Amino acid sequence: MERGEVFVSGVRISYLKWKEFPIVYIHGSACDATIWKDQVEEIGGYALDLPNHGMSDKVEVSRIDDYAYFVAKFVEKKLKKAVLVGHSLGGAVIQKVYENYKEVVKALILIGTGARLRVLPDFLIGLKERPRETVKIFLKYAFSNEKIAEKFLDIFVERSFILLKDLILCDSFDLLDKYRSGEFRIEVPTLIIVGSEDKLTPVKYSQFFKNNIPSSKLVVIENASHMVMIEKPKEVNDAIKEFLRINFV
Ligand code: COA
Numbered sequence: 001m002e003r004g005e006v007f008v009s010g011v012r013i014s015y016l017k018w019k020e021f022p023i024v025y026i027h028g029s030a031c032d033a034t035i036w037k038d039q040v041e042e043i044g045g046y047a048l049d050l051p052n053h054g055m056s057d058k059v060e061v062s063r064i065d066d067y068a069y070f071v072a073k074f075v076e077k078k079l080k081k082a083v084l085v086g087h088s089l090g091g092a093v094i095q096k097v098y099e100n101y102k103e104v105v106k107a108l109i110l111i112g113t114g115a116r117l118r119v120l121p122d123f124l125i126g127l128k129e130r131p132r133e134t135v136k137i138f139l140k141y142a143f144s145n146e147k148i149a150e151k152f153l154d155i156f157v158e159r160s161f162i163l164l165k166d167l168i169l170c171d172s173f174d175l176l177d178k179y180r181s182g183e184f185r186i187e188v189p190t191l192i193i194v195g196s197e198d199k200l201t202p203v204k205y206s207q208f209f210k211n212n213i214p215s216s217k218l219v220v221i222e223n224a225s226h227m228v229m230i231e232k233p234k235e236v237n238d239a240i241k242e243f244l245r246i247n248f249v
Contacts (some may be wrong), residue, residue: 001040003055008073014055015074020045022079022106023244026050026071028088028113029166030159035087038233043240045082048074050093050123052162061165063174064089067197068096075104083244085109087229088103088201089166091116092173098186099175107189112198112226115179115203117211118172124167131160141199144225179212191243193236195224217243241249 001018016033023045024035033047033056040047049056050067071093075082083106084095091113098105126134135156143149156163178184190213194206203220210218219239224231
């Protein structure tokens, strides 16, 4: 895997890349490109560090749309058009890319995400007042495997400020009524993946996508929670490869 960077409006966007493949992966709250290691190594493509994450520059961000702008411009510069993969907050970002910059989207892969992402007030308050304790609880929700969760504890505690900022952005993200009314309609092939035990973005959020995106397929992965691509990389990769084979060969 190699590291590279692209400048969008003077802001450095850092990425991990393996093979010249038109897939762009967008991480979730307080994560970075490395969260997609298993996918990039096996399938190929570009995993971005969103601004304010990993090795990308810091910028003022007040809405999910701001992140969508950087992702859309990245795709335009590097690939013209790509399959966008988004996890959690990243899933909200790629829905906004589709809403605002359709021309750069070939297909969508929505992993552990939703059309609305309200956040438990206990997380928002707790991250300000008792970061370590709250991150511990958050990780219990995010992973079904406690041993893997433990590995992320110190990293997430260190990133508790950006976690809070990201969760505030998630909390304000809401396309639910636009899907319901038909004002927002995804018309590209869409793969939806969710862990059967996901407590942060429950299976019903993904079922909602399935019911409201005509050309979509839902894959529920057993014995996995929100961080499904880390807990079950083989199952996630197989679902992505099958989706790509059916739609793009
Ligand atoms: N897709 C489909 N339906 C959704 C949805 C989505 N993305 N988000 C909410 N809904 C539905 C809910 O299921 C609920 O339907 P119901 O009344 O039939 O049960 C309704 O819309 C209202 O839900 P919501 O807006 O979430 O408000 P709430 O007051 O019921 O719950 C929380 C608020 C925070 C408790 C709840 O959203 C939750 O538990 N969230 C998960 C935990 C979390 O913090 N996740 C972080 C995500 S990044």
